Amino acid sequence: MPSVLITGAAAGIGRAAAQRLARDGWRCVLVDRDGAALAATVAGLSGSEASRHQAVEMDLTDVAAIGTLAERTGPLDALVNNAGMSDRTNLPVVEQAGDDWRALLALNLDAPARLVDALSPRLVAGARVVNVASGAGLRAIPWRGAYSASKAGLIGLSRALARERPDLRVSVLCPGFVRTELVDRLIAAGRLDPARVTAKIPLGRMAEPEELAEAIRFLAGADGAVPSGLLLPVDGGSSVFGGSQGFAPATVAPVPSETLLCLRVVGDVSAKWSAVGQHGDGYAAVLDVSPLAAPGGNRLAAVHEAARRFAREHTSQASLTLVLPADAGEDWRHAGDLAAARMLVATLACEWGARALRVNALSVARAEPEALAPLLRFMAGAGAQYLTGQVLPVA
Known part of the structure; x- marks a missing residue:
C-alpha cells in the first residue's frame, strides 16, 4: 500500500x-x-x-x-x-x-x-x-x-x-x-x-x-x-494569455475525470508512437507527432497544419497534444521557427478555450514513446481538462 x-x-x-x-x-x-x-x-x-x-x-x-x-x-x-x-x-x-x-x-x-x-x-x-x-x-x-x-x-x-x-x-x-x-x-x-x-x-x-x-x-x-x-x-x-480581449464564460461543462480516453495518433511516419494511442469510446483526443518529424524551419507550418486538421474533426470537448523537438543543437537559423511553433500552441489554446478544446505539447530531446506514454495520456485525457496552452520540456 x-x-x-x-x-x-x-x-x-x-x-x-x-x-x-x-x-x-x-x-x-x-x-x-x-x-x-x-x-x-x-x-x-x-x-x-x-x-x-x-x-x-x-x-x-x-x-x-x-x-x-x-x-x-x-x-x-x-x-x-x-x-x-x-x-x-x-x-x-x-x-x-x-x-x-x-x-x-x-x-x-x-x-x-x-x-x-x-x-x-x-x-x-x-x-x-x-x-x-x-x-x-x-x-x-x-x-x-x-x-x-x-x-x-x-x-x-x-x-x-x-x-x-x-x-x-x-x-x-x-x-x-x-x-x-x-x-x-x-x-x-x-x-x-x-x-x-x-x-x-x-x-x-x-x-x-x-x-x-x-x-x-x-x-x-x-x-x-x-x-x-x-x-x-x-x-x-x-498563464499563456497576453491579450486585452476578455473571454466569455464557459458554456461546455467538463466531462467526469474518470471518462475513458480515446487517443488517436497521427503523423507517425516512424511507426514508433502508435502504441501510445488508446481506442474505444470516451474523451476524444489526438496525439500529433508530425511536428517532430518536420525538418528544421518547418515546425511552425507543421503545428499549423496539425491544428487545422484537428479543428476540421472536432468542434468541442477534445484535446490535441503535439510532440515538438527540443532546441538543443538546433541551427540558429531555425530557432525562430521553433519558438514561433511553441507560441502558436498558446495562441490556439486561447482561441479554442470557449469550446473546451485543449492543446498542449511536449518538447522532447529524444523520441521515447514508451517512457513518455503515461505523461502524454495524462495531458490528453479527461483528468487534465484544466491543462491547456502548455509546452512542457522533457529532457
Whole structure:
C-alpha cells in the first residue's frame, strides 16, 4: 500500500487530493493546523480501512514541530507540499512588515524545504515530491504581499531540489484560479471579481479542487513517468494569455475525470508512437507527432497544419497534444521557427478555450514513446481538462 503525506489537507486542493488518493488505495498522512477540519477530512476518506489514515495537527511555521514529523509516520512514497496562505491586508508591499509577512514566507516557502529535510529518512528511493506553487509564481499578483514572491521561490526551490536530489522525483504544480474556500473568501471580501477572473482564462471558468487533485494523483503516483523538475501549470491557459480581449464564460461543462480516453495518433511516419494511442469510446483526443518529424524551419507550418486538421474533426470537448523537438543543437537559423511553433500552441489554446478544446505539447530531446506514454495520456485525457496552452520540456 503506497503512502503519502499531504500538508494543508483539511480543505481545498489538499482535501480533494487526499480523497482522490485514498480512493486509489493510498495510506494518507494528513497535516494541517485546523484539527477539527482535519479530523473530519480523515473520517470522510473512502475505503473499508479508514483507520489506515493518520491526522497530524501541526502549525508548519513551527520549525521544531516539523522536526518531529519523521517520528510520527512510516515510509512515504510521496510528499505533497500543499499548505499555503495568502495575504489579506490588501496593502502595497512597501507598507508591509512584521509577523504577517514572515508567517507567509515561513509557510509558503520555508516549510516545504524543512519538510523535505525532516522527512528524508522516511522518503523511499524514488519518492515523489509534489510542491504546489501557484500561477502567482509565474506572473505577479499585486496587493497580495509576498504571495507571488513566495510561490516563485517555491518554483525555484523545486527545480534546485530536483538537481540536488536525483534519488527523488520532484515536480511543481502551478494551479490557476481554483474555487477553494480561500478563493471564496476573497470573492466574499470583494477582493476578487469572478467575472473579471474568468475573462482572463481561455477556458472561461475556474477550476474545481478535484481537477487539481487529478494532477496531484498523477504526479504523486507516476513514478518514473514524470521527469524530475517538471513544472506543470494547470490554470485553464491563463498563464499563456497576453491579450486585452476578455473571454466569455464557459458554456461546455467538463466531462467526469474518470471518462475513458480515446487517443488517436497521427503523423507517425516512424511507426514508433502508435502504441501510445488508446481506442474505444470516451474523451476524444489526438496525439500529433508530425511536428517532430518536420525538418528544421518547418515546425511552425507543421503545428499549423496539425491544428487545422484537428479543428476540421472536432468542434468541442477534445484535446490535441503535439510532440515538438527540443532546441538543443538546433541551427540558429531555425530557432525562430521553433519558438514561433511553441507560441502558436498558446495562441490556439486561447482561441479554442470557449469550446473546451485543449492543446498542449511536449518538447522532447529524444523520441521515447514508451517512457513518455503515461505523461502524454495524462495531458490528453479527461483528468487534465484544466491543462491547456502548455509546452512542457522533457529532457
